[in-house]
Structure formats: structure tokens, C-alpha cells
Amino acid sequence: MKNDLKGIWLVFLMIILVGCNIENNAEPNLILKGYILEVNQGRLLIAEDITKEEFDKIRDMTIKEIQDIEEKMIMLTYVSFTNVETFNVGDFVKVTVDGGINHSYPGQAGAKKIEIVE
Numbered sequence: 001m002k003n004d005l006k007g008i009w010l011v012f013l014m015i016i017l018v019g020c021n022i023e024n025n026a027e028p029n030l031i032l033k034g035y036i037l038e039v040n041q042g043r044l045l046i047a048e049d050i051t052k053e054e055f056d057k058i059r060d061m062t063i064k065e066i067q068d069i070e071e072k073m074i075m076l077t078y079v080s081f082t083n084v085e086t087f088n089v090g091d092f093v094k095v096t097v098d099g100g101i102n103h104s105y106p107g108q109a110g111a112k113k114i115e116i117v118e
Helices: 002-024 052-058 063-067
Strands: 030-040 043-048 076-080 092-102 107-116
Touching: 030 052, 030 076, 043 052, 043 092, 076 092
Parallel strands: 076 107
Antiparallel strands: 030 043, 030 092, 043 076, 092 107
16 A cells, blocks of 8 residues: 555656646747848748848848848748738837747747837
8 A cells, every 4th residue: 555655756756747748848939039131922032130221331232241241140031920011121029939949040930029219
């Protein structure tokens, strides 16, 4: 009888530990911040982690021209989202990514939420 109770407690303890481990490994929301370079067909092209001056320099460049800039690697990400027509080129946005990012160049991601940052 004692061995049966020990076995039950051991199984119970293992279930709790596994459950806590799964909870702790949950991915936090990934946040991107940057300027919108393009609004097109359900997605936005975001230039991440750049200053307003850097945005002004690249705003009319092609992706290839941006990729060839030697001073700084500028990360570009296409973000899919509903109602992209409410955003404009030049808006500085904070994007909560839905899932991960495909790290092609430009990267690709879906968005849970997009906020314009003043």
C-alpha cells in the first residue's frame, strides 16, 4: 500500500514538473519597432531599429539599394495584417508578431497588433 502511494505521488509530482516546464518555455511576444517603407496588398514593409534621419535617407530606395548600404545593415520585414490601409509610409510603429519571423531578406511575419508610436 505504501509503495502504491509513493508511485502515485511520484507520477503526480512528474505531471506538475512537466506542466511548469511547458509554462516556462512559452515564447514571449516578439516586438518589432520601425518605420513603414511600404504599404501594399495586406502587408507593410518595416525598416527596423533605425532613426528618423536613416529613414529619410532610405525612404525612396529599393530593397536591393538598402541591402547594399555598407554603413549599417538595415533589417527589413514584411508584416501581414488586416486593415493596412490605415497606416502610411513614414509612420513609426510597434508590431506585436503573431508567431515567428521567416528570416529571409526581407523577413516575413504576421502581426497580432500594430500601434503607431508618436
